[in-house]
Amino acid sequence: MAPGLLGRTPTSVRVGLDKLARPTPAILSAGIRGQSISELRRHGKLLMLRMSGGSTWAIHLGMTGQVILAETRPLVKHIHITVGFADGGPRLYYRDPRQFGFMAWCADQAALEAGPLANMGPDALGIPLEVFLERLHGRSGKLKSLLLDQRVLAGVGNIYADESLHRAELHPLARPAGLSREQLANLHRHLQETLAEALARGGSTISNFVDAHGRPGTFQHAHRVYQRGGQACGVCGREIQRIVVAGRSTHFCPGCQGQ
Numbered sequence: 001m002a003p004g005l006l007g008r009t010p011t012s013v014r015v016g017l018d019k020l021a022r023p024t025p026a027i028l029s030a031g032i033r034g035q036s037i038s039e040l041r042r043h044g045k046l047l048m049l050r051m052s053g054g055s056t057w058a059i060h061l062g063m064t065g066q067v068i069l070a071e072t073r074p075l076v077k078h079i080h081i082t083v084g085f086a087d088g089g090p091r092l093y094y095r096d097p098r099q100f101g102f103m104a105w106c107a108d109q110a111a112l113e114a115g116p117l118a119n120m121g122p123d124a125l126g127i128p129l130e131v132f133l134e135r136l137h138g139r140s141g142k143l144k145s146l147l148l149d150q151r152v153l154a155g156v157g158n159i160y161a162d163e164s165l166h167r168a169e170l171h172p173l174a175r176p177a178g179l180s181r182e183q184l185a186n187l188h189r190h191l192q193e194t195l196a197e198a199l200a201r202g203g204s205t206i207s208n209f210v211d212a213h214g215r216p217g218t219f220q221h222a223h224r225v226y227q228r229g230g231q232a233c234g235v236c237g238r239e240i241q242r243i244v245v246a247g248r249s250t251h252f253c254p255g256c257q258g259q
């Protein structure tokens with residue numbers, strides 16, 4: 001997204017669904033209009049666009065949020081916010097079928113930390129081993145729930161939790177308190193590898209994910225367990241099981257991931 005946004009100045013903000021614009025559509029619009037985008041950062045599922053005046057335009061992707069940069073309005077449903085730019089180039093379309101994401105304007109770093117970044121754990125991508133162990137070691141919760149909990153680690157979603165646990169040969173219901181340091185270190189390594197591989201392949205397109213230019217990802221072809229319930233495990237041949245953990249569909253192999 002950076003090449004399509006850096007240095008550009010928003011001049012119009014159209015909000016179709018008020019609850020997705022924080023603190024209000026009018027404040028969001030007044031905050032970012034006329035300021036150029038000087039830097040892009042990401043933490044977990046939160047994108048942070050630093051504006052020339054020092055404020056931040058935050059875009060949280062939630063579960064199904066998407067940023068689409070395009071000359072004309074894409075022919076898809078659920079586009080809730082449209083931002084136009086001074087250069088008349090591609091507009092930014094914020095699409096979010098399930099509406100768990102949002103856009104926010106934060107006047108300064110303190111507002112960012114008290115708002116969109118509040119209660120967010122360290123970013124999962126590139127998290128140092130020691131920090132990862134500190135977050136999980138000795139915890140009594142279920143591994144899958146902890147991986148999805150953005151307060152523990154930011155940025156791990158349902159697909160990558162399942163895929164990392166299979167690669168690390170850990171049962172989704174295992175609890176860190178019952179695991180060795182080596183097992184958790186192994187999970188750290190597989191989580192990093194899974195995220196890096198998925199990024200290199202443009203993510204996983206199951207139903208609607210596409211990148212900022214509308215391109216689908218291909219990592220779904222590398223999935224070992226996610227949405228493969230009833231199929232044979234590619235490693236051991238046992239039938240992949242589906243259970244529900246923390247309200248989310250969870251897939252694992254009872255052979256590779258014995259509890």
Ligand SMILES: [Zn+2]
Pocket residue numbers: 233234235236237238253254255256257
């Ligand atoms: Zn298996």
